[in-house]
Amino acid sequence: MEIPVSGFMYHSDGSDYMHSHQLLITQWDGIPVPAHVHELRGVTSFDVGHNHTYAGTTEPAPSGVPHTHRYFTFTTVDDRHRHEIRGVTGPAIQLPNGGHYHEFSGFTTVNGANPHRHSYGGRTSL
Known part of the structure; x- marks a missing residue:
């Protein structure tokens, strides 16, 4: 099952050595995430x-x-x-x-x- 998700990535401050970017989801399965x-x-x-x-x-x-x-x-x-x-x-x-x-x-x-x-x-x- 695929769920369409959209959003944007922004640069991390580097405090988490496992991730270099953060994701802010703005839409989940066609429903806006305010x-x-x-x-x-x-x-x-x-x-x-x-x-x-x-x-x-x-x-x-x-x-x-x-x-x-x-x-x-x-x-x-x-x-x-x-x-x-x-x-x-x-x-x-x-x-x-x-x-x-x-x-x-x-x-x-x-x-x-x-x-x-x-x-x-x-x-x-x-």
Whole structure:
């Protein structure tokens, strides 16, 4: 029995040595599989005399099933440098109205004339 499936592949972050790409299924047996994204934004920790702001959008993930989202963005340029922010959100936290959000946290890449990193964290948009 063959079931037609469609979707798209995107590059993996390399954390799984068995796979180099991820697959997001957008249609299963002719039925659309809804996907969604979330916005994330915030301010990093204050380190080495400054902090940075950041904003971005998560990668798509399927709707209606347990899931996480990967994210990648850059901070603003402050003190003549910027940092990368990347990671995977926590699982969906359901809200009484049927929506959900994800928590995220981590550390930026090391950068700057005085090499350092910042912590960051928060909640995605609904």
